[in-house]
Amino acid sequence: xxxxxxxxxxxxxxxxxxxxxxxxxxxxxxxxxxxxxxxxxxxxxxxxxxxxxxxxxxxxxxxxxxxxxxxxxxxxxxxxxxxxxxxxxxxxxxxxxxxxxxxxxxxxxxxxxxxxxxxxxxxxxxxxxxxxxxxxxxxxxxxxxxxxxxxxxxxxxxxxxxxxxxxxxxxxxxxxxxxxxxxxxxxxxxxxxxxxxxxxxxxxxxxxxxxxxxxxxxxxxxxxxxxxxxxxxxxxxxxxxxxxx
Amino acid sequence: xxxxxxxxxxxxxxxxxxxxxxxxxxxxxxxxxxxxxxxxxxxxxxxxxxxxxxxxxxxxxxxxxxxxxxxxxxxxxxxxxxxxxxxxxxxxxxxxxxxxxxxxxxxxxxxxxxxxxxxxxxxxxxxxxxxxxxxxxxxxxxxxxxxxxxxxxxxxxxxxxxxxxxxxxxxxxxxxxxxxxxxxxxxxxxxxxxxxxxxxxxxxxxxxxxxxxxxxxxxxxxxxxxxxxx
Numbered sequence: 001x002x003x004x005x006x007x008x009x010x011x012x013x014x015x016x017x018x019x020x021x022x023x024x025x026x027x028x029x030x031x032x033x034x035x036x037x038x039x040x041x042x043x044x045x046x047x048x049x050x051x052x053x054x055x056x057x058x059x060x061x062x063x064x065x066x067x068x069x070x071x072x073x074x075x076x077x078x079x080x081x082x083x084x085x086x087x088x089x090x091x092x093x094x095x096x097x098x099x100x101x102x103x104x105x106x107x108x109x110x111x112x113x114x115x116x117x118x119x120x121x122x123x124x125x126x127x128x129x130x131x132x133x134x135x136x137x138x139x140x141x142x143x144x145x146x147x148x149x150x151x152x153x154x155x156x157x158x159x160x161x162x163x164x165x166x167x168x169x170x171x172x173x174x175x176x177x178x179x180x181x182x183x184x185x186x187x188x189x190x191x192x193x194x195x196x197x198x199x200x201x202x203x204x205x206x207x208x209x210x211x212x213x214x215x216x217x218x219x220x221x222x223x224x225x226x227x228x229x230x231x232x233x234x235x236x237x238x239x240x241x242x243x244x245x
Numbered sequence: 246x247x248x249x250x251x252x253x254x255x256x257x258x259x260x261x262x263x264x265x266x267x268x269x270x271x272x273x274x275x276x277x278x279x280x281x282x283x284x285x286x287x288x289x290x291x292x293x294x295x296x297x298x299x300x301x302x303x304x305x306x307x308x309x310x311x312x313x314x315x316x317x318x319x320x321x322x323x324x325x326x327x328x329x330x331x332x333x334x335x336x337x338x339x340x341x342x343x344x345x346x347x348x349x350x351x352x353x354x355x356x357x358x359x360x361x362x363x364x365x366x367x368x369x370x371x372x373x374x375x376x377x378x379x380x381x382x383x384x385x386x387x388x389x390x391x392x393x394x395x396x397x398x399x400x401x402x403x404x405x406x407x408x409x410x411x412x413x414x415x416x417x418x419x420x421x422x423x424x425x426x427x428x429x430x431x432x433x434x435x436x437x438x439x440x441x442x443x444x445x446x447x448x449x450x451x452x453x454x455x456x457x458x459x460x461x462x463x464x465x466x467x468x469x470x471x472x473x474x475x
């Protein structure tokens with residue numbers, strides 16, 4: 001299994017990249033991957049996406065995942081993250097607007113070759129070449145919206161079942177999780193040579209196998225999009241692509 | 246003074262640069278060292294060896310080692326490509342005293358070094374690797390035996406600087422050692438951006454190599470290179 005990662009600031013965001021990515025091996029069997037997109041109309045959203053990724057990493061490592069199902073593990077991680085967010089927001093006087101980030105998590109067991117993806121907010125998935133656009137019309141139900149509303153596990157369970165997208169993965173060949181920045185590529189240079197029919201960007205980044213054994217595959221493909229096709233992402237971009245070797 | 250032993254010189258200018266397909270980063274710093282090994286260099290060649298090898302050792306341990314590629318070219322009246330662009334991790338200790346002797350084909354050396362740097366840069370960029378190039382010319386004399394003119398070097402640099410995308414990611418520095426030559430004229434004639442005139446003592450050569458290390462680290466961090474002041 002090769003894990004390729006890409007995190008790039010978009011042209012619309014001059015100061016900070018508000019996306020973040022997570023790649024964490026939980027034990028010999030399980031890996032947890034995540035992409036996070038801080039809300040552009042939130043406050044200091046680069047902090048929100050990074051902080052939530054760090055909380056998730058900490059909580060995931062605290063959970064005893066033996067004998068739990070994918071659903072149980074992911075639900076537990078999300079619940080504990082919500083509780084931690086609540087505590088941290090109080091401790092550091094953070095408002096909800098400072099904690100707004102989408103979350104896409106992919107929990108994968110390499111022994112069973114199965115996994116589960118959950119999404120809170122929008123983004124993009126490619127599961128063995130099956131493309132899924134998670135579109136919430138830019139109005140995601142961010143986890144942080146609920147830090148006051150959800151008071152106990154029962155309320156969390158109701159919210160989780162209604163608001164969290166769930167996708168199964170079996171026989172992993174080539175899986176990508178991405179923030180919606182992947183849809184924001186456009187011509188930056190107004191070059192006469194530019195022709196957007198030349199390349200399918202989604203396919204190129206998430207399915208094309210060129211350079212797949214090279215650790216810098218996504219970074220190099222990104223540079224080729226810029227140099228050869230005059231294309232750049234206007235929104236921040238976080239991609240994790242896992243390919244079976 | 247060492248005798249002229251050209252047995253192991255590479256007159257075909259076979260740079261044999263590292264295969265771009267095998268580069269596992271999406272951005273590299275390509276440093277070219279164009280080093281004078283004409284007869285007068287014998288006075289300080291030990292200090293130069295020591296400083297250069299110290300540079301290699303420290304950069305091999307640096308956090309930017311993965312992205313640093315180095316090419317070394319020696320010149321007297323002939324050009325010898327010691328190595329094309331290779332990862333710093335594979336650069337061996339140098340001994341510039343082996344090939345001392347002869348005249349100073351400064352323009353030829355810079356001309357070939359620049360051309361290889363440009364070719365490799367284009368190859369890398371076409372295969373998705375962004376590149377920052379730094380050319381360090383170290384000499385203690387003026388040109389007295391080149392086939393290429395200073396103007397041919399100048400034209401290459403002018404072309405690079407005219408291209409908006411490469412203008413700020415391509416740096417050239419001439420280090421003039423000793424006080425025998427008119428280095429400022431050589432710099433202007435070749436269109437090299439920066440000049441540093443330094444002595445040939447061990448301490449000064451060490452200072453020069455220290456500046457080169459710092460420049461490479463700065464460029465790696467996205468900062469500009471400033472003219473060296475010693």
